[in-house]
Amino acid sequence: MPGTSEERQPTLSESYTTVFAQEEMAGTSPERQPIPSESYATGDVLVAPRTASEVIDIIKWKTRGNLLLHLKCFKGDSLAAAQVQEVRSITRIERIGAHSHIRGLGLDDSLEPRAVSQGMVGQKMARKAAGVILQMIREGKIAGRAVLLAGQPGTGKTAIAMGLAQALGPDTPFTSMAGSEIYSLEMSKTEALTQAIRKSIGIRIKEESEIIEGEVVEVVVERAAGAGGARLGRLTLKTTDMETNYDMGTKMIDSLLKEKVYYLHVYKFDLLIYFDMAYLWYKGGSGLRGVWRPPPNLVQAGDVITIDKATGKINKLGRSFARARDYDATGQQARFVQCPEGELQKRKEVVHTVTLHEVDVINSRTHGFLALFSGDTGEIKSEIREQINAKVTEWREEGKAEMIPGVLFIDEAHMLDIECFSFLNRALESDTAPVVMMATNRGITRIRGTNYKSPHGIPLDLLDRMIIVPTAPYSQQELKEILNIRCEEEDCQMSNDALTVLTRIATETSLRYAIQLITTASLVARRRKANEVSMEDVKKVYSLFLDEHRSEQFVKEYQDEFMFNDGAGGEMAHTLKTTQ
Amino acid sequence: MVEEYNTDTEVLLRRTWKVRGKLGGEGKWDVEVGDPIPDVTNAETIDIIESKDQPIVSRRNTRINLEWRIRNLPYPIDIYSINVNNDEKCIIVKTSNKKYYKKLHVPELARLTLPLEQNNIQASHSFNTLIITYRKPQMLLDMEKEWFLELKNVKHVNTMPNECKTQ
Numbered sequence: 214m215p216g217t218s219e220e221r222q223p224t225l226s227e228s229y230t231t232v233f234a235q236e237e238m239a240g241t242s243p244e245r246q247p248i249p250s251e252s253y254a255t256g257d258v259l260v261a262p263r264t265a266s267e268v269i270d271i272i273k274w275k276t277r278g279n280l281l282l283h284l285k286c287f288k289g290d291s292l293a294a295a296q297v298q299e300v301r302s303i304t305r306i307e308r309i310g311a312h313s314h315i316r317g318l319g320l321d322d323s324l325e326p327r328a329v330s331q332g333m334v335g336q337k338m339a340r341k342a343a344g345v346i347l348q349m350i351r352e353g354k355i356a357g358r359a360v361l362l363a364g365q366p367g368t369g370k371t372a373i374a375m376g377l378a379q380a381l382g383p384d385t386p387f388t389s390m391a392g393s394e395i396y397s398l399e400m401s402k403t404e405a406l407t408q409a410i411r412k413s414i415g416i417r418i419k420e421e422s423e424i425i426e427g428e429v430v431e432v433v434v435e436r437a438a439g440a441g442g443a444r445l446g447r448l449t450l451k452t453t454d455m456e457t458n459y460d461m462g463t464k465m466i467d468s469l470l471k472e473k474v475y476y477l478h479v480y481k482f483d484l485l486i487y488f489d490m491a492y493l494w495y496k497g498g499s500g501l502r503g504v505w506r507p508p509p510n511l512v513q514a515g516d517v518i519t520i521d522k523a524t525g526k527i528n529k530l531g532r533s534f535a536r537a538r539d540y541d542a543t544g545q546q547a548r549f550v551q552c553p554e555g556e557l558q559k560r561k562e563v564v565h566t567v568t569l570h571e572v573d574v575i576n577s578r579t580h581g582f583l584a585l586f587s588g589d590t591g592e593i594k595s596e597i598r599e600q601i602n603a604k605v606t607e608w609r610e611e612g613k614a615e616m617i618p619g620v621l622f623i624d625e626a627h628m629l630d631i632e633c634f635s636f637l638n639r640a641l642e643s644d645t646a647p648v649v650m651m652a653t654n655r656g657i658t659r660i661r662g663t664n665y666k667s668p669h670g671i672p673l674d675l676l677d678r679m680i681i682v683p684t685a686p687y688s689q690q691e692l693k694e695i696l697n698i699r700c701e702e703e704d705c706q707m708s709n710d711a712l713t714v715l716t717r718i719a720t721e722t723s724l725r726y727a728i729q730l731i732t733t734a735s736l737v738a739r740r741r742k743a744n745e746v747s748m749e750d751v752k753k754v755y756s757l758f759l760d761e762h763r764s765e766q767f768v769k770e771y772q773d774e775f776m777f778n779d780g781a782g783g784e785m786a787h788t789l790k791t792t793q
Numbered sequence: 794m795v796e797e798y799n800t801d802t803e804v805l806l807r808r809t810w811k812v813r814g815k816l817g818g819e820g821k822w823d824v825e826v827g828d829p830i831p832d833v834t835n836a837e838t839i840d841i842i843e844s845k846d847q848p849i850v851s852r853r854n855t856r857i858n859l860e861w862r863i864r865n866l867p868y869p870i871d872i873y874s875i876n877v878n879n880d881e882k883c884i885i886v887k888t889s890n891k892k893y894y895k896k897l898h899v900p901e902l903a904r905l906t907l908p909l910e911q912n913n914i915q916a917s918h919s920f921n922t923l924i925i926t927y928r929k930p931q932m933l934l935d936m937e938k939e940w941f942l943e944l945k946n947v948k949h950v951n952t953m954p955n956e957c958k959t960q
Binding site: 418458520 | 815816841842843846887891892894
């Protein structure tokens with residue numbers, strides 16, 4: 214059966230509650246008392262009287278229901294890598310979306326799909342195909358390929374596209390749109406498509422830019438007086454010759470503060486355990502050892518940093534030699550650099566990545582300035598695009614710029630009409646075309662805007678230019694795995710039998726319906742003050758909320774009692790027709 | 794490039810260049826001589842900017858001198874050392890307390906490919922402002938004289954809105 218080859222985590226259940234309670238009782242002896250994390254000082258050696266896997270298990274169990282980051286694994290030990298994989302590594306501020314659990318395609322280095330990885334489950338063939346496409350995009354040699362993801366609803370087409378976007382990383386442009394987005398009253402269909410295509414092509418260009426380079430003397434963030442006062446940030450930087458104070462904007466303050474969590478560096482596993490897990494650790498004793506220190510990307514006094522003045526991007530070059538003696542505060546991996554000389558502000562060549570669309574917007578004079586405020590660019594004249602294309606070709610020939618073809622993902626591609634398809638046919642032939650990825654859940658259906666029928670609602674000539682990746686329905690085991698991942702994502706602890714029932718619901722109705730029941734069931738469980746969702750909770754929400762099939766049944770059964778249904782349906786339709 | 798002159802004293806008040814980014818677009822004004830143009834961009838959108846109390850350099854030329862004014866510099870005059878560096882074609886302002894360092898470029902002389910001379914530099918400090926003056930070399934004065942003769946033929950643009958009629 215697929216999905217079992219990878220080692221599963223033991224379900225973290227009551228056993229840990231008791232272990233933990235016992236330990237808290239036992240921890241009353243003075244040397245074993247956990248210390249409040251605020252009292253840890255940089256460089257303190259702390260000990261967890263457990264093995265590494267125990268520590269990881271406890272952290273996983275404890276952090277359910279908590280959105281902060283706790284564990285982050287650096288490359289290194291395989292045990293830690295395998296276990297920590299499941300734990301999110303970024304601070305969660307955004308809301309939980311339908312695909313927020315997806316962090317990549319779940320492929321190994323040779324692009325073979327792992328059974329359960331990065332939030333992806335099953336669908337091995339499709340993921341393998343996506344891996345090949347990923348490689349094709351990364352190499353960036355072939356322009357204008359189209360890929361179609363075709364499959365039944367709820368088979369993970371969008372998930373694969375999202376995974377691909379994640380796997381490509383932030384430097385490759387990935388534009389995601391729904392087929393129906395092109396129908397706007399302000400913009401023609403082809404304009405919308407052209408913009409989407411140009412948003413998917415990046416140019417990496419060297420540009421001279423203002424850089425501030427210096428050693429951090431102090432970072433101060435304070436709140437202005439009064440409730441909800443704006444935060445004021447001040448950064449003092451110096452070189453060997455001068456010192457300057459800078460005021461920071463809100464965005465900059467946020468990016469500096471976000472990382473302001475101390476962490477515990479566990480040598481043995483090269484593992485970083487964050488602030489609020491500190492209760493696991495004691496001073497002295499034997500067990501897993503770690504050193505308390507600030508995270509590597511935190512900007513603090515003594516760091517040498519560069520700031521790109523235009524983008525506000527901060528880059529940490531290393532620690533100043535002058536601070537070399539606070540070795541404990543930095544760890545082994547710290548790099549020591551000289552404090553820069555001369556002026557703080559310099560002009561340097563910096564590599565930027567911009568999309569063609571952004572260049573279009575900057576150069577379309579009529580909108581240029583206002584577009585920055587409204588976000589609405591309107592139509593861009595084709596002459597401007599031609600000029601920019603010529604310019605970009607020139608830069609490329611001179612070796613000043615590099616083109617990065619990205620991905621345009623069109624979900625619900627059957628919503629495009631015949632004009633769009635013929636436009637795409639043409640657009641794909643251009644050598645600046647991105648890889649166009651489409652997804653559809655339709656079988657043989659009418660092509661929008663015509664009376665002809667075609668597979669997936671896409672004309673045959675375009676289909677012929679595509680490589681088609683099918684997605685198949687999930688097996689029961691895979692469904693269970695997905696539901697399990699979703700439970701984690703939605704911070705809901707579910708008992709084993711409840712998960713089995715939910716899996717059964719997923720097989721009989723639909724995966725989406727089963728996912729809907731997770732949070733609802735956890736809310737029901739919370740009402741009866743239980744931490745864990747039981748089978749009864751799932752049954753309750755199953756009876757409370759109808760799935761699509763039961764709803765249809767219900768409507769059929771009681772059709773007579775609904776509005777406008779006293780035998781006059783035909784008549785209604787008739788009158789409508791005559792009035793039009 | 795835009796220049797503003799005082800027609801009575803024949804002194805350049807402002808010279809600004811429009812600098813365009815490589816990607817195109819409107820570009821920004823770079824002030825060579827004259828007071829800096831106040832930045833209209835909203836403080837909310839700015840990521841990082843020098844604090845208001847930090848030193849600011851502005852240029853203001855007189856008839857015989859090139860002049861730099863560095864405001865917000867509280868240190869007394871003996872702290873500063875002002876030296877000519879002909880390798881980098883600039884005047885370097887240093888402070889012995891390591892608080893301020895600035896390379897001042899002299900585009901007027903660079904255009905004439907004239908070397909900088911230490912003897913031409915004078916500096917004074919008052920009201921938190923360091924004023925550095927550089928005596929214009931004869932060649933520059935001659936060129937400016939010619940240039941003003943040329944400017945005499947240019948038609949004046951009256952910027953005062955005196956045609957604005959009241960009711």
